[in-house]
Amino acid sequence: MMLAPINRNRLKIFSLLLFLFVLSFIWHHESITTGVSKNLQNLICKENSTQNATVNKSSIPAEKDVQDTVVLIWKWPWGYQSPLHTCPDYGIFGCKLTVNRSLYSVANAVLIHHADIMYDKKSLPQDPKPHFQYWIWFNLEPPRIISNLKMLDNLFNMTMTFRRDSDIYEPYGWMEPLKKRGQNFTIPNKSKLVSWVVSKWYSGAPRIAYYEELKKHINIDVYGAKHKKLSMNDFYNTISQYKFYLAFENSVYKDYITEKLWSNAFGSWAVPVVLGTSRKNYERFVPGDAFIHVDDFSSPKELAAYLLELDKDEEKYRKYFNWRLQYRVMLNRGLSYAYCNVCKIVRESPVYHVIHSVEKWFLEDV
Template sequence: MFSLSFYSVTMMLRQIAQKYVKWILPIFLFISILSFAWRRSLVTTVFLNCQETEVVKNTSLDTKILTDNKETELVILVWVYPYGERFPLDSCETVYGISGCKLTADRQLYNVADAVIIHHADIMYNKETLPQTPRPHYQRWVWFNLEPPLIIQNLHFLDNLFNLTMTFRQDSDIYVTYGRIEAVKEPQNVTIPPKSKLVAWVVSKWYPGAPRIKYYEELKKYISVDVYGNEHMKLSKQDFYNTIIQYKFYLAFENSIYKDYITEKLWSNSLGTWSVPVVLGTSRKNYERFIPGDAFIHVDDFPSAKELAHFLFELDKDDERYRKYFNWRHHHHVKVSDGWPGWYCKACRVLKEQTEYQVIPSVEKWFLGNASF
């Protein structure tokens, strides 16, 4: 019984196969093709996903691959806020028109930063305060310094570590200044604010024996000077401008005599308040690289402090001669620096433009041994 049933089923299947054989083969081939195509599509998708993952991975590592072909953004790490003074980190494009710059103080981004700006006064007492982990091969270190040799120390810490200099020296890779004189397109009228007082000086750091202190001690024998600052008359930032603008002359005495070292004492304290600056610092020739020669009085123009005092008394009595120190303002105006935000954004702009690689063997030798003026 079993054998007959099995035989019958077998014969039936053979008859069905013979009848429909011309359809079975094409259907089998069609199913095989669909299966192959599906497997190939799956492999391709996995491969592309792997590639995409790798691109994202690489982008997060070095911040240099932009899939939308936009301008490459430089990540600039502010290693330490200078003197602990915080400032906005998002103003490069909105305030200064410098695009493609991301300033950050987050040290966790050290490994992806294109450059690290290190302010010397904040690391000069301990080499361990410099970055201690290996830097990425594309990363550049910028030595930022606003102080003269009188103040800074331990420059030997820096040998073969830095790629660019950022200082008040005009021959720095990144030149930062406390102010500048800009030409105006059309001559402008000049109205000198009323002056009711003679000589002012604002001084915060008093170094006994420093050239400016010695000169003041001699000058005050012959002319009265109103001195503001530590251990002298108090003067708040809010009252600074309205107080100093009353004086005809301002002692823009630098704490050090050094090439291009011309600070806010000239730019904002004196020129910014429309007081004629009496300068002590680098040479007159050096000053005249930055401001007109008839815009200031240099102590070196006089053989002694007594003769300088006599000259100031003369100008006080002669309005016409005094006004000549403002003639340059008909064709120029003073642009006082915005300070930290502007300087750091300028650094980013220079870093974007200056792509050549360099290492400074000795910052100490450059800063101390190349300072002729």
């Protein structure tokens, strides 16, 4: 059967419209799907970006987000005030050093200098100690200079002294190995023999008694208390003229090696003649050929004879400086650094303990 021409034309038009409708539907559906996919993808990327930012931020906390460790300096040691905002200069962050006693209840540590409280127990903090707080006993003097240690029983948690076995070690000086062995050194010209600078003259003290015998056999120039005046400006220029320096400590006590050796003798390039703790104890800190110990001689007279011998033997005298090819002397960095070091060590010391007797610990080797 044959269709009429008009019907054929209508069929073509209908087919074309149907095709365009289907094509439009497919295009519209894909557009919606693609749009949803892109939006979803953007949301996922944004969320991932936010999560990554959060992770990065938490892995490297900002300095302002770190909770400060608060160290309360109960009294300025010897009344000497020093800067309290220098910890970042030493690479130590997150510390708040203060002398404001209103912060006592939140302080992680209270640093108490013994010489400033030793005559009155009431000069210690009187409020109850928070359970998280450390009391730190700070002392740089030997037993003969301080007193009233008994009143510290069961109060303190850490010690900070010149003794190496302290919780916080605070030496007067130390030796540090050189990164490269030194090539040579020049000893300043020496026109004089023996010097001694003494600030406190304790009659009957071992160093005074030894000096009184030694001076009978060798000439000694004494500066300081009851003797020649010497200003700090002229100190090193004056002492460097001497071949030997009497680094006599005011006490014979474990690890008590003060600026008399580290700064006075080594700083002025004079060979130190030491009186104090044992040679064995000195050699824990200083090479054995860097000093002369009075205990190496049977008497002050014998020591004097040895010093006079060295005065005439340049080669033998020079051997007392050979340590300078391998080491350099480092001096105590001062109270500002000490306070920051307290903060650092307290932060790293999670174990809480009490010192039942500071007296027993400090006097055990006397």
